[in-house]
Amino acid sequence: MTPFSFEQLYQEEWAELETLLAQVVGKTGFGGSSSDAVPGARLAALYRRACEHLALARSRSYPAYIVDRLERLTASAHQLIYQRREFGIARLKQMALVEFPRSVRAHKHYVAVAAATLLLPTLIIGVLVYRRPELILSVVSSERAAEFQEMYSPDADSIGRTRSASTDWMMFGFYIRNNISVAFQCFAGGLFAGLGSLFFLAYNGAFSGALAGYLTERGLSATFYSFVVTHSAFELTAIVLAGAAGLRIGHALLAPGRLTCRQSLVRATRDAMVIIYGVVGLLIVAAAIEAFWSSAIWLPHAVKYAVAAACWASVLCYLSLQGRHAG
Amino acid sequence: MSARQAGRHDRREGLSSPLAPREIFDNVVLAETPEGILLELRPAGLGARFYAFMLDWFVRVALIYLVGMFAAVLGGIGLGFWIIFIFALEWFYPVLFELSRMGATPGKRAYGLKVVMDTGLPVTPAASAARNLLRVADFLPFLYGFAIVSMLLRRDCKRLGDIAAGTLVVHEPRATKRLALDSVAPIPPFRPLAPEDQAAVIALASRAPTLTGERLDELAALAASVSGDAGREGPDVTRRVLGVAQFLLGRRS
Numbered sequence: 001m002t003p004f005s006f007e008q009l010y011q012e013e014w015a016e017l018e019t020l021l022a023q024v025v026g027k028t029g030f031g032g033s034s035s036d037a038v039p040g041a042r043l044a045a046l047y048r049r050a051c052e053h054l055a056l057a058r059s060r061s062y063p064a065y066i067v068d069r070l071e072r073l074t075a076s077a078h079q080l081i082y083q084r085r086e087f088g089i090a091r092l093k094q095m096a097l098v099e100f101p102r103s104v105r106a107h108k109h110y111v112a113v114a115a116a117t118l119l120l121p122t123l124i125i126g127v128l129v130y131r132r133p134e135l136i137l138s139v140v141s142s143e144r145a146a147e148f149q150e151m152y153s154p155d156a157d158s159i160g161r162t163r164s165a166s167t168d169w170m171m172f173g174f175y176i177r178n179n180i181s182v183a184f185q186c187f188a189g190g191l192f193a194g195l196g197s198l199f200f201l202a203y204n205g206a207f208s209g210a211l212a213g214y215l216t217e218r219g220l221s222a223t224f225y226s227f228v229v230t231h232s233a234f235e236l237t238a239i240v241l242a243g244a245a246g247l248r249i250g251h252a253l254l255a256p257g258r259l260t261c262r263q264s265l266v267r268a269t270r271d272a273m274v275i276i277y278g279v280v281g282l283l284i285v286a287a288a289i290e291a292f293w294s295s296a297i298w299l300p301h302a303v304k305y306a307v308a309a310a311c312w313a314s315v316l317c318y319l320s321l322q323g324r325h326a327g
Numbered sequence: 328m329s330a331r332q333a334g335r336h337d338r339r340e341g342l343s344s345p346l347a348p349r350e351i352f353d354n355v356v357l358a359e360t361p362e363g364i365l366l367e368l369r370p371a372g373l374g375a376r377f378y379a380f381m382l383d384w385f386v387r388v389a390l391i392y393l394v395g396m397f398a399a400v401l402g403g404i405g406l407g408f409w410i411i412f413i414f415a416l417e418w419f420y421p422v423l424f425e426l427s428r429m430g431a432t433p434g435k436r437a438y439g440l441k442v443v444m445d446t447g448l449p450v451t452p453a454a455s456a457a458r459n460l461l462r463v464a465d466f467l468p469f470l471y472g473f474a475i476v477s478m479l480l481r482r483d484c485k486r487l488g489d490i491a492a493g494t495l496v497v498h499e500p501r502a503t504k505r506l507a508l509d510s511v512a513p514i515p516p517f518r519p520l521a522p523e524d525q526a527a528v529i530a531l532a533s534r535a536p537t538l539t540g541e542r543l544d545e546l547a548a549l550a551a552s553v554s555g556d557a558g559r560e561g562p563d564v565t566r567r568v569l570g571v572a573q574f575l576l577g578r579r580s
Contacts, residue, residue, distance in 0.1 A: 003529070004577025025428070051362040061526030063576065064533055072500050075366050075447060082361075083449045169403050173410030180414065188463035191487050196464065249491065262490060269461075269491040273453040276460065 003062045010053055014073055017046040021076055047077040098323035100278035103271065105320065107244055110251070114186075114243035117201040118236070122209035129213030136214040139207060145214065152215055152224045172291035179235055180283045183242035187249075187276055194250020201243040226301045227294050233311040234286035237319070238279045245272035245279070282315075354482045356495065358447040366447040369498045370484040371440045373475065376496060382434035387416050418459065425455040435496070445493045454492040461488035513578050514570035517555030525575045528553055532572035 001009075020043050054070040056062075104111060129135045136145050182204055189196020215224045252268030253261060293299075293307075356368040371379075394412050398405035424432040430441045430449060442450045442458075450458075465474035465486045474486035483495060520528070528550055535543055540562070547568040548560035554567040 002575065002577025006577075048362060051360070051364045054364050061522050063526075063529040068500070068502070071367060072502070074360070074362075074364060075500065078360050078366065078447060079443075079449050082446075084451055169407030171407070173407040173414070177410055177414035177417075180418070184418070184460050185463050188461045191461060191464040191491060192467075196467075265491050266493040269457050269493075270453060273457050276456070 001060075003057075003060075003066055006053075006057070006060075006062065007066055010049075013046055013049055014053075014069065017043070017050055017073060017077060020046065021073075021080060024080060025076075043077070044081065047074065047081060050074050050077065095274065095277055096281065098326045099274050100281075101319050101322040102324075103274040104241060104244075104278070107248055107271075107275065110244035110247040111240060114197070114201055114240045114247055117198050117243065118205040118240055121202045121205040122212070124209065125206040126209035126213040126216075129210045130217050133214055133217045136210055139210045148211060148215065149218055149220065152220045152227065169291070171295065172287055175287035175290045176284060179238075179287060180280065183239050183279050183283055186239055186243040187246045187272070187279075190246025190249035190272075191253075192250070193253055194247045197243045197246030197250060201239070204239065222301065226304045229308040230304060230311055231286045231290040231294050233308065233315045234282045234289065237315055238282035238286060241275050241282070242279045245275040248272045248275075354484070356445075356483050356497075358445065360447070367500075368443065368447055368495055369500075370482075371438075371496045371498050372484050373478045375438050375440060375498070376435075376478070376484070379432070379434035379438045379440055382437055383420070383432045384434075386433055387420060390416060421459045422452075422455045425450050425459075426452055439499045439501070440496055441499050442494055442496055445495055450494055454494050458488035458492035458494050461491055464488070511566060511569045511573050513574040514554060514567055515574055516553050516571050518552070520553060520575070524553070528568065528572045529575055532569050532576075535569060 020038065024038050024043070050070055050073050054067070054074050057067050057070055140148075182200070186197050186200045186204075189198075189200050212224065212228075215221065249265065249268045249272055252264040256264035259267070289311075294304075354370055354372075356370055357365045358368055359365050391413055395409055398409035398412075401408075421432050425442045429436055430443070435441065442455070444450055444454060465471055465477075465488055467473055471486075474488075477486050477490070478484045485495065489495060531546055531550060538546070544560055544562060544565050547565040550568050551557050551559055551564050553571045554564070556564045556567060
C-alpha cells in the first residue's frame with residue numbers, strides 16, 4: 001500500500017478522532033467535567049485504530065507528515081484517556097482524615113530522627129546561650145539581638161513583632177511566608193542525600209534555641225514562652241514532618257534496595273508529598289494562631305497555656321490516632 | 328521498539344548507507360503506551376527553559392508590583408494579603424498553571440514548552456507540587472546551580488525536581504507541513520527500491536521546500552540512481568528524483 005492510498009483510506013477516521021478530541025478538550029476546562037455527550041467507546045475505538053495505523057506507518061517508513069500527524073493524534077488521545085484526576089473536596093477530606101496521619105505513622109522513624117535533629121541543638125544552644133548570653137552575638141548581630149529583646153518585652157503593644165509591622169494581617173502574611181519557606185527548605189534539602197534536611201533542621205533548632213536562651217536570661221521568659229507555646233504545636237510539628245519527608249527522600253537515594261536510585265527517588269517523593277500537603281495545612285493554622293492569638297497582649301497567660309496544652313494534645317492525638325480504622 | 332528505531336533510522340540516513348547503523352545523536356525520550364506504541368517526547372534544553380523562566384519572572388514581578396499598588400491603598404490588611412500573595416506566587420505560580428489546561432506557565436507556553444509525566448501523560452497535582460517545591464534544592468548553591476549542572480549532564484534535561492517528581496519538560500509537537508509536490512509529474516523508479524530507500528527519497532522530497540535550489544540539486548544527485556540518472560546532476564535530475572518520490576507516495580497520474 002502506498003502512503004497516499006493509506007492516507008486516503010483512513011483519514012476520515014483520523015479526522016473524526018481529531019474532532020472528538022477537540023470537543024472533549026473544549027468542554028473540560030478549569031471547572032467543567034461534563035463529558036456526557038462525548039461517545040467514549042467510539043473515542044477509545046478510534047484511538048486504538050490510530051495506534052495501529054501509527055505502528056503500520058512507522059514500520060512501513062511512511063513519510064514524516066503522516067507519521068507526525070498520527071503521533072500527535074495518538075499522543076493527545078493518550079493524554080486524555082489515561083489522565084488521572086486527583087482534585088476535589090472528597091480527595092482533600094480523605095487526605096486530611098486518613099492519608100496524612102497514616103503516612104506520618106508509616107514514617108515514624110524518620111519523624112523521630114528529624115525531631116531529634118531539631119530539638120537537640122535547640123536544647124544545647126539554648127542552655128549555652130542562657131549560661132553565656134554574649135554567645136547570641138555569634139548567631140545574630142547586636143542590633144537584631146536588641147530588636148528581639150524589644151519584641152518580647154512585656155510593655156510592647158503586641159508580642160513578637162517588630163515596630164515596622166503594624167497589623168495582625170501583615171504578620172500573618174509574614175509568618176506564612178517565612179515558616180512555609182523554612183519547612184520547604186527542610187524538605188528539599190533531602191535531595192542531597194538527606195544532609196540538607198539535617199542541616200536546615202539543626203540550623204533552625206539552634207537559632208530558636210539561641211533566641212530562647214537569650215530571652216530567658218534577659219528575664220523575658222514570661223512573654224516569650226506564652227507567645228510561642230500555642231502556635232509551636234503546629235509549627236514545630238510541621239517543620240519536623242517536613243524534615244522527615246526530606247529524610248525519606250535522602251534515605252531512598254542512599255539505600256534504594258532492589259530499585260534503581262531513580263525509581264527509588266520517584267517513589268519516595270510520591271510518598272513524601274502526602275506529608276508535605278499536611279505540612280502546608282499545619283503551617284497555615286500555625287501562622288493564623290501566631291498572628292492573631294499568640295500576639296494578643298490582653299489574654300492572661302493562664303488562658304494561653306491552657307489553650308496551648310489543648311493544641312499540643314490534639315495535634316499529637318491527630319497524628320498518632322486519626323485514620324487507624326478507615327478502610 | 329526495534330521497528331520504531333528502524334523507522335527513525337531510515338528517515339535520517341541517506342540512501343542505504345554502507346556504514347553500520349550509528350547511534351542517532353538526539354535526545355528523544357520514548358514513552359510506551361499500553362497500546363504498545365512509542366510516544367516521542369522531545370525534552371526542552373537549558374536555553375529554551377531559561378528564556379521561559381525569565382519571561383515568567385517578568386510576569387511575576389509585574390503581578391507583584393500591580394497587586395502591591397492596590398495593597399498600599401488598603402493599608403495593613405492589604406499589606407498582609409500582599410505578602411501572602413508574594414508567597415503564593417513564589418511557590419504555587421507554576422503549580423497552578425501546570426495543573427490548568429495549558430499544562431505550562433505563560434513563559435513556557437510562549438516558547439512552546441509543556442510539563443508532562445515521564446509517561447507522556449498530563450502532570451499530576453502531586454508531581455507538579457513536588458517538582459516546584461524541590462526548586463529550593465535546584466536553586467542551590469546559587470542561581471539554580473544544581474539545576475543547570477543537572478540539565479546539562481542529562482540527556483532528558485531534567486533538573487533535580489524533575490527527577491524526583493518523575494516529570495519532563497518537553498517541546499510541544501508542531502504540525503509538519505504536508506508534502507507539496509503537486510507540480511511534479513510522477514515517474515516510476517528505475518530500479519526496485521528497498522523500503523528504507525523509498526523512505527529516504529520521500530524524506531528528501533518533503534525537505535525540498537526548505538532547501539536552496541543548489542543544495543537540493545546536490546542532494547538529489549546522491550539519489551539520482553533511483554530515476555536512472557546516476558552520475559548526473561542538475562535541476563532536471565532533481566525534478567525526476569522528486570517525480571520518483573511522487574510515484575512512491577502513491578500518486579500515479
